[in-house]
Amino acid sequence: MAEAATWDALAAEATVLGLELLGGMQKGEGTLLLYGPDPARFWRVLQASPEAHAPDPIDRWSARVLTALARDLGGTALFPFGTPRQPFMTWATGTGACHVSPVGLLVHRTQGLNVSFRGAIRVPRRIVLPAPGPSPCVGCPAPCTTACPVLALTSDGYDLPACHAWLDDPRNDCMARGCAVRRACPASPPRPDAQAAHHMAAFHPC
Structure with a gap:
């Protein structure tokens, strides 16, 4: 497949692995391809993998599969973890598939x-x-800007201490279901609560 690989063939192969081909860009005589979790398949594939119960399961799985x-x-293969640090944010916007949202987070047309x-x-x-298609923010009423219960993440910036304080509040549902701002995006597909909780626990250890 290597020499004859087309975008569609690469995207189909990524789906089988539990990934989504999110964007690409030409780099000199080569091509850089960006991969992220397939919202419908990734968590199930990870849970059935040898890495499921190891430390840092997602990074270990990503390293092996990619x-x-x-x-x-x-x-x-290049990764957003480990060293040297790779400029994934620059690459993401460089593909034209990712855009900067009204709250400053990256947004993608299929992953929000x-x-x-x-x-x-x-x-x-x-x-x-x-x-590349247009930003999914075009024409959107931007519910992301008011979704945070403590307005920690808005068009004015990110109040990290307020965010962490809210995650310590027993009234929050972000720890169990994922960031309310990310969930508010109409372009964000649903993902398993267990996956969201895993990421939140890494961001805000109890």
């Missing part, structure tokens, strides 16, 4: 404010990329 995929494509990256693969050849 390293193997990169090898099949004749490319190199829940967009995240498990890794990237740099392949040493040019792949024809689909034209």
Whole structure:
């Protein structure tokens, strides 16, 4: 598949693995491909994997799966964790598939404010990329700007102490279901509560 891989074929292969091909950009004579969790499949695939009950299961799973995929494509896997630090935010906006939302978070046309990256693969050849679509924020009434119960994340910036204080409040449902701002985005597909809780626990350890 490596030499004949098209965008559609790569996207289909990513889905089988529990990933979504979120965007791509030309880098010199090569192509950089960005991968994130498939909202419908990722958590189920992870829970059935050898990494499910290991420390840092998501990073371990990502390293194994994307390293193997990169090898099949004749490319190199790059990750948003470990060292050296990679410029995933710059890459994400550079693909044209991600945009800056009214609350300053990245937003993606199919993943909304829940967009995240498990890794990237740099392949040493040019792949024809689909034209990037418009931001899902165009025409949106921006419920994200008022969704936070303590207004920690708005168009004016991010009040991190207020966010953490709210997560300590027993009235919050963000720890169990995920950030209310991200959930408010009409473009954000639903994901399992267990997945959201895992990420929130990493962000705000009890």
